[in-house]
Amino acid sequence: MPYSTEDPWWSRIDRVGRRLLLPALAVSALLAVLSEQSGYGSARRLQVGLALTALTAVWVLLFPARPRRYGAVGDGVIFTIHVVLSAVLTGFNPWFAVFAWTGFVIADERVPRRALPWAVVPVALVLGASQVGGFPDSLGACLVWFLVAAVNYGIAMALYVNIERGVQRNAELARANLRLEAVIAENAGLHAQLVAQAREAGVQDERQRLAGEIHDTLAQGLAGIVTQLEAADGAPDDGARLAHLDRARALARESLTEARRSVRALRPEQLERATLAEALAEHAVEWTRASGVPVQLEVTGAVLPLPDDVGSALFRVAQEALTNVAKHARASRVGVTLTYLSDVVVLDVRDDGVGFEPGERTPGRGGTTPASDGGYGLVGMVARLSRVGGTLTLEAAPGEGVALSASVPTQKGTL
The missing domain is CATH 3.30.565.10 (Histidine kinase-like ATPase, C-terminal domain)
Incomplete structure (x- = not known):
């Protein structure tokens, strides 16, 4: 199939097309019976057509309705048999054109893309025959038949081209989405990296702030206490010694106050x-x-x-x-x-x-x-x-x- 391996959307459309083969055949048989009752054809002709319809139903169940698995040659044979059966049924009664149009589905599914323009020709001819009331038996009827078949061919190819363009756009959008997802994932990684760097920078800044707090308060207070205690050891009298000790106590209280303030500063409650x-x-x-x-x-x-x-x-x-x-x-x-x-x-x-x-x-x-x-x-x-x-x-x-x-x-x- 030209599209199913590339585009999931068109693959689903193909599956729907395959499932319509038997309903289309049943509708064709019903219309043929109704036309015979209305005076078109003969009972014998209808019986042969219905027998051929049953044979075609078995064929659809065994081959065309299944996914491709027989290789290029096998697919070509399946498509050819499907077109021949459609042509024979249409020859018995033009209403089998309802089934004959499924040849476009089989062609899209079984024929390589480069051969698709040629494969559409016999399907268009079968449909043209049904639209002119059966296969022609005169030169004038053949000209009308070919003209109608050409119109069918043009419509079918236009649909194929538009579908292919749509599939290509879907594929391009899918690739663009993949690139966008990759960019989003990359941006998410960069964002996480920036957050980590910002957090690390914040930790470093907080360390520097705490270092400043300790340097400007606790370290200076402790240095002052040591200085006062050393001065007390060398004081000439008790009065001077007590004065230095009082100053050391005051510095210790101030340092304790600063320490508590620094702890509170870690979190603004x-x-x-x-x-x-x-x-x-x-x-x-x-x-x-x-x-x-x-x-x-x-x-x-x-x-x-x-x-x-x-x-x-x-x-x-x-x-x-x-x-x-x-x-x-x-x-x-x-x-x-x-x-x-x-x-x-x-x-x-x-x-x-x-x-x-x-x-x-x-x-x-x-x-x-x-x-x-x-x-x-x-x-x-x-x-x-x-x-x-x-x-x-x-x-x-x-x-x-x-x-x-x-x-x-x-x-x-x-x-």
Whole structure:
């Protein structure tokens, strides 16, 4: 069959065509009987035709209705016998043309594609004979017969060509679908690889942040404790020794507090039970109670839920900024503003502390540690924001405090 091995759709059509052979033969026999009762032909002729119909039914059951399994020569023989039987039946009664058209199905199934135009000729001739009332017996009738057969031939070949084009388009679509599936699978692999790389980068950033936390808090606190204890050992009197011990105790308490803060910083529990605005308000109250510096929190725009990573990043930036204010700014008041816009969320932290000269290398003189001082505060903020596509800007001047602004875009303008 020219198509079944290439196109599953046409293979199903062929199976349907094969199953129509016996129904078409039965309909032809019924129409022949009805025509004989109406006066066409003779009873003897009809009996011979019905006997031949029974023989053809056995033939259909044994060969043409089965899938191809006899090779090219066997298929050619089967097609030839089918056309001969159709011609003989049509010769007995033209109504057997209902069965004769199945020769097109057998030709499509059994004949090689290059020989198909030739195989269609005898089927078209048999159909033409039925349409002109039987095989002709005069020159004029033959001309009409050939003309009708030519029309049948043209219609059949046009159908074959259109079907072949449709099959080819289906095959091309199938190949395109396979290529698309391959591309989708490749993209899925690349996406998984990018996710893994992003996760690895996030882990590395978090390690760097924790290293900065340990370096800036615990390590410095422990170094101070060791220094005070060594100074106590060399103190000239008990008063000096007690002073150094008191200082060591104070440093130990501060280090413990910083350690607890670092542990809490690993996971913003406030965001698990509240929105970012509510979590900032709660943290501002706690920070004011600990530092004694009042915080004015202002929220503008419609408060909407943010993605977890965006909310966490902004909350950690606010925490870090307020921690630096408490440690370095010597401020009398702090303002925090959270602004919800259509395509971006902005967090501003301002203090009226001592400020610093942007770019200077001496840490500890402003509300936020400058990036060039080797500390981890500002670097950690930038790393957090970059993971969610955000940016950080900083404005500072000696004696004029510090203004920090963190902005994170929202996807497609929606939160």
